Amino acid sequence: MGKKVVVIGGGITGMEASVQLSALGYTVTLLEKENQLGGHLKDWTVLFPNLRKGHEIVSFLEHGLRLQEVNVIYNAHIKSIQKINKQYEITLDKKINLIADAVLVATGFDLFDAHKKEEFGYGLYENVITSYDLEKIFAQEGEVKTPSGIKPQRIGFIHCVGSRDEKVNNHYCSNVCCVTGVKQAMELKTLIPDAEIFNFYMDMRMFDTHFEELYLESQKKYGVNFIRGRLSEASETIDKRIIIKVEDTLTSRPLKMTVDMLVLLVGMEPSKGTKEIAKLLNLKLRESGFLRPEDDHTLSNVSNMPGVFFAGTCSGPMSIKYTFTDARAAVTKINCYLKEYELQHRILLN
């Protein structure tokens, strides 16, 4: 009998890891809490940095699962996880019991709830939306309109909403929002060529391949304006436009501006599912609430519980590219573990 792996979470990480584990000959069961796979990727229309369609990636992953005939259980809600000797028994609410020789946690992230930054006006003013809402507007195709129904002539983007902010207890950087802001600004400018677009940032974190090039292109080709300064508060005019107040830190003066639509670039938080599974399995967490590996350099993907591994955004914010890389890295660790080669046995001298 082949060894069994249970993968928890059917987003990018869970799907890709399931395909590869299955290709290595393991019997894989993929658990998904919703009635479809793909996680957050389903809601993303066009991806940075090359503006390819999000659904292409979903179909790549789905095709892999079909080829490997991976067993997927939808609407799966885990009631309990018991460690029995070296194996884990996972009980679902549908009275299904699964035995696993290894478990991969791939429970992903939730988007930051922008209502928490009340001073930015999300939920109070109709023309304050999130980057996620804007993606839905793009998905509808046709003409872009503000929630009030006008064609926006001036649009503001606010970087770092729910990230790098002690006030919402998220000290970390969410990695992908800066480049998302640049990408969405370019898309808006393509759809409304005469619009003025302003991105308000604390630092532009263009760390990955082609991000800096995209940033330069957004300035050169699209004329997107970048203002270094963090929004203090937003308010609404009588005609439902949004007044924003920042310090224009590079002129050292306060600045105010009226925009037709304000887009909040929301960051990532550990998902509800990540917190639940961490509790069921007694997994160690970072201060941020993301899963903590046994060693940051040498044992990424390896949890404090033997046979339990994790990958993707349940361990911290990352882009799609790194999510794929991390999923595949976790697969090699699981493979080693199931072949009784354990990385932990290697000694770290200090």
Added chain:
Amino acid sequence: MPVFGFKINKPRVIDYDNTDKRILNYLLANEPSFNSCIFCGSCTATCSAGHFTDFNIRKLKMNIRRGLIDEIKDEVEKCMLCGKCFLVCPRGVNNRNIVLKVRDALTKIESHEL
């Protein structure tokens, strides 16, 4: 000497909705490299004029972006047009030509061409 009573200060806030974008728009049309600036300040660091006066070309470009024309007029005369700022720029911004074009724009504003 302290003066009795109150006086009214001009607000320091930049009211972007009501500032003058004529020079900005003139530059965007005539020196497109202006858009690539990331305000790193390497131009100011190498500036010959800036070593002897309070001329700050990064700030000048910033004030153009914000439409603060009054802050530009005297400043732009301080540049000696040596062009070192263009040589040092990591984004290829032709700062020297920006100064020349701003001077053009100011002349045009005076003669009501802009």
